Amino acid sequence: MRIVLIIIILINTHNAWSCTCLDFEAGSKSNIENEIEQSDWIGIGTIVDVDKESYPVLYQVEIRIAYKGSSQVKTIETGIGGPDCGFIFEIGEEYIIYGNLTEESRIITSICRRTNKTFDSADYDYLNKKFKDINKKIDWSESFSNFFQKKINARIDLINPPIIIDKDYQYITIEQVIEQHPNYYLLEPLKFNSDELERMNPRFREIATKNGIVLLKPYDHKTRKRKVIRKLNKRS
Secondary structure: OHHHHHHHHHHHHHHHOOOOOHHHOHHHOOOHHHHHHHOOEEEEEEEEEEEOOOOOEEEEEEEEEEEEOOOOOOEEEEOOOHHHOOOOOOOOOEEEEEEEEOOOOOEEOOOOOOOEEHHHOOHHHHHHHHOOOOOOOOOOOOOOHHHHHHHHOOOOOOOOOOEEEOOOOOEOOHHHHOOOOOOOEEEEEEOOOHHHHHOOOHHHHHHHHHOOEEEEEEOOOOOOHHHHHHHHHHOO
């Protein structure tokens, strides 16, 4: 009985101290337009130092691009990670940062925002195109293919790109991917054996063989290839 009571207490303690993003929970994560509207500061910068002795944790950042707000900002303020939803930055890495400004002109951000490593984020091209009139010197010629190549660790054939489907096996476009939060979603290239290919109709068999099929899904979503094949066959 005592062991059961301890387990219950631990479970309740874990739930009480888990990160809660309120309006930013994974299931209803704000899309990029909402994030732009809600953020005081948006930009790209490299983390150069950290003060882990302070709370909140303070990171020093060198700003490369300021899409929204001043490029003179030098400090990011966030939690330690885990229960307080703090974002853990890595020194030397470059990030696309979304946040709000404190009275001390620090950027406050967390894992509940779209903040992410530049090349792990689908937002790069979108921000460059949206703010191109403000930031005329920005080179926004990079394509979304950089994002996909990084995510699935493979080259993307831009002439014959893969089919992208979501967890409900609906077709989505590259542009629609940026409506999903890159911190919470995984791009999984699906590999089919000969038996699985035989069960596909000829059209999708050819696409799966030449172009490939990529599944955009939450990290905890279990892929069922039989269901993928069945759903795709119905769309032919």
